[in-house]
Amino acid sequence: MHNFQPDYRHILLSAQNIETSRLPLYEHLISTDIMEKILDKQFSDLYRGDLTDKKSYFTQYCRFFSVMGYDTVSFENCIGSVLPGGGALGNHADPVIKTRQDFERYPWDEISDMYFSKYAKDFEALRIVMPDGMKAIGGPGNGIFECVQELTGYTGLCYISADDPELYADLFKKVGDTNLAIWERFMKEYGDIYCVMRFGDDLGHKTSTLISSEDIKSHIIPQYKRIIDVVHSYNKPFLLHSCGCIFNIMDDLIGTAGINAKHSNEDQIAPFPLWVEKYGEQIGNFGGIDTDAVCRLDKETMTEYIKEVIHRCKGNGGFAFGSGNSIPDYVPLENYIHMVETVRLYRGDTI
Amino acid sequence: MGLLEDISSFLQQGRAPIVKEKVQEALDQGLAPQEILEKGLLNGMGIIGDKFKKNEIFVPEVLIAARAMNAGVGILKPHLVEAGVESKGTAVIGTVKGDLHDIGKNLVKMMLEGKGLNVIDLGVDVSSEQFVQAAIDNNADVICCSALLTTTMGEMKNVVAAAEEKGIRDKVKIMVGGAPITQSFCDSIGADRYEPDAASAADSALAFCS
Numbered sequence: 171m172h173n174f175q176p177d178y179r180h181i182l183l184s185a186q187n188i189e190t191s192r193l194p195l196y197e198h199l200i201s202t203d204i205m206e207k208i209l210d211k212q213f214s215d216l217y218r219g220d221l222t223d224k225k226s227y228f229t230q231y232c233r234f235f236s237v238m239g240y241d242t243v244s245f246e247n248c249i250g251s252v253l254p255g256g257g258a259l260g261n262h263a264d265p266v267i268k269t270r271q272d273f274e275r276y277p278w279d280e281i282s283d284m285y286f287s288k289y290a291k292d293f294e295a296l297r298i299v300m301p302d303g304m305k306a307i308g309g310p311g312n313g314i315f316e317c318v319q320e321l322t323g324y325t326g327l328c329y330i331s332a333d334d335p336e337l338y339a340d341l342f343k344k345v346g347d348t349n350l351a352i353w354e355r356f357m358k359e360y361g362d363i364y365c366v367m368r369f370g371d372d373l374g375h376k377t378s379t380l381i382s383s384e385d386i387k388s389h390i391i392p393q394y395k396r397i398i399d400v401v402h403s404y405n406k407p408f409l410l411h412s413c414g415c416i417f418n419i420m421d422d423l424i425g426t427a428g429i430n431a432k433h434s435n436e437d438q439i440a441p442f443p444l445w446v447e448k449y450g451e452q453i454g455n456f457g458g459i460d461t462d463a464v465c466r467l468d469k470e471t472m473t474e475y476i477k478e479v480i481h482r483c484k485g486n487g488g489f490a491f492g493s494g495n496s497i498p499d500y501v502p503l504e505n506y507i508h509m510v511e512t513v514r515l516y517r518g519d520t521i
Numbered sequence: 522m523g524l525l526e527d528i529s530s531f532l533q534q535g536r537a538p539i540v541k542e543k544v545q546e547a548l549d550q551g552l553a554p555q556e557i558l559e560k561g562l563l564n565g566m567g568i569i570g571d572k573f574k575k576n577e578i579f580v581p582e583v584l585i586a587a588r589a590m591n592a593g594v595g596i597l598k599p600h601l602v603e604a605g606v607e608s609k610g611t612a613v614i615g616t617v618k619g620d621l622h623d624i625g626k627n628l629v630k631m632m633l634e635g636k637g638l639n640v641i642d643l644g645v646d647v648s649s650e651q652f653v654q655a656a657i658d659n660n661a662d663v664i665c666c667s668a669l670l671t672t673t674m675g676e677m678k679n680v681v682a683a684a685e686e687k688g689i690r691d692k693v694k695i696m697v698g699g700a701p702i703t704q705s706f707c708d709s710i711g712a713d714r715y716e717p718d719a720a721s722a723a724d725s726a727l728a729f730c731s
Binding site for chain 2: 262324325327328329331332375376377378379380381382436438461462465466500
C-alpha cells in the first residue's frame with residue numbers, strides 16, 4: 171500500500187475551506203498499537219528514550235501516516251498532562267482547585283516552562299524526521315475548558331459556577347493566559363512543523379453543551395480567540411476538535427473565535443453531511459464516519475456508508491475524511507484498513 | 522409563597538444552605554417528612570428534570586439543584602426513617618467494565634434520587650457480576666448501565682446474561698444509556714429500556730418501580 175506521495179497542501183486547503191482535487195484523509199488520534207500492527211514493527215517504547223530514540227519513534231510514526239495515504243501527521247502534546255495536580259478530568263484525581271485560596275497558590279507561571287521542558291524534544295525530533303511533502307496537524311493539545319476541568323473536575327467546576335462566580339470567571343481567564351503563553355512560544359519555535367494548528371476541547375454531550383452556551387460565549391470563546399489570533403498571525407488555519415452537540419455555539423466559534431475548520435461528529439447527534447451542509451459555506455469540515463460505525467459495520471455496508479457521505483459532502487467547501495473522532499486500539503484493525511482503502515480507491519490511489 | 526413552594530424554588534436555584542434551613546423550618550412547623558420530601562424536594566427536582574429534558578437548562582444547573590436536594594434530604598432522612606417512609610424503589614447504577622466515564626452516570630444517579638429512588642452507585646468499571654450481585658443484595662428493581670465507549674457497550678449484554686444466569690431477570694429491569702447507545706442496541710441485547718437523556722431515564726426507572 172505505498173508509492174503514495176504526501177502533499178500537505180491538500181489538507182491545508184481543506185482547512186481553508188477549499189475543496190481539493192484529492193480528498194485528504196484525517197484522524198484526530200490513532201493508537202500506536204494500531205500503527206505497530208499495520209507496520210508490523212514495534213516502536214512505541216522509543217518515545218520514552220533520548221532524542222535519538224525519539225527520532226526513530228517519529229520516523230515510524232510518520233511512516234505510518236505516509237503508508238496509509240495521509241498528507242499530514244496528527245500530533246499533539248496535551249497541556250493538561252503537565253498541569254501540577256491535574257487529572258481531575260481524565261484520571262478521576264481529586265481536584266487541585268476547589269477554592270480561591272487553591273487558585274491563588276497554584277503555580278500558573280511555571281506551566282509554560284514545564285510544557286516545553288517535557289515536550290520540546292518531541293517536536294524537535296518530529297521536525298528532523300518529517301517526510302518530504304508532509305507536515306503536522308496539532309500543537310499543544312487540550313483547550314481552555316478541558317484544562318480548567320483538569321484542575322477542578324467537571325462537577326467541581328459546576329459547583330464553583332454557583333458558589334463563587336468570580337473564581338469561575340478567573341479560572342477561564344487564567345487558563346487562557348497560561349495556554350496563550352504556551353501557544354505563543356509554540357508557534358514561534360515549532361510552528362513551521364505544522365500546516366494546520368489544532369486543539370481538542372470537548373464542549374458538548376449527546377443533547378447539548380456541557381455548560382451553558384452563555385458561559386461558553388462569555389468565558390471560553392474569548393480565550394479561544396486570543397489563541398486563534400496568534401495562529402492566524404502565522405498565516406495558519408485553526409481546526410477545532412470538539413465532541414458533542416454544540417450547534418448552539420457554532421456561530422460564535424466561527425464568527426467570534428475565528429475557527430477555520432471543525433472536527434468530530436457522532437451520528438446520534440448529527441451525521442457528518444449535516445455538519446457540512448450547515449457550515450460548509452463558512453468553515454472546512456473534518457470527519458466522516460462515526461467511530462462506532464468503523465467498529466461495527468461489515469465491509470459492504472461501510473463502503474456504501476462512506477460513498478454516501480462523500481457524495482453528500484462534495485460541493486460544500488473543503489472537507490477531509492476519516493472517523494468522526496479517532497482510531498483507538500479497540501477499533502478492529504481490518505475495519506480501519508477498510509475505511510482507509512475505501513477512501514483511497516475512491517480518490518484513485520493505487521493500493 | 523408557602524414553605525414547601527419555597528423549598529422547591531430554592532432547590533431549583535441550587536441554594537443548598539437555604540434549602541436546609543427551610544426543610545428544618547418545615548419540620549419545626551410540624552409538616553410531615555413525606556410531605557416535605559414529595560411537595561418540596563422532589564417537586565423541585567422534578568421541575569429541574571423536565572427543564573433539562575426540554576434543553577431549557579444545562580447540566581450544571583442539574584448538578585447544583587441535586588446538591589441542594591441532597592442537603593435537604595440530609596436533614597430529612599432521620600425523620601423519614603422514624604416515620605417509616607420508604608423509598609419508591611431501588612436502582613443499582615454504574616458505568617460498565619472497561620469504561621471510566623462517569624459524568625452521564627452521575628447525572629442519571631442524581632435524577633433517580635430526584636425521583637425518590639434509593640440508588641446504589643457502583644461507580645465506574647463495573648463488571649456484570651458486580652451489577653447483578655448488587656441487585657440481589659439490595660433487592661433492586663432496576664439496573665442502570667452506562668457506557669461512553671463503543672467497545673464497552675458489549676458488557677451490557679453480559680449484564681443481561683448474568684441477570685438471567687442468577688435467576689433475577691424477571692425481578693429486575695435493565696436500562697442502558699450513554700453516548701453510543703441506541704434503541705436498536707438495547708433491543709439487540711435484550712435490555713428493557715434505553716433513554717437518550719438522564720431525566721427520561723429517571724422517569725422510566727420510576728415507572729419500573731411502581
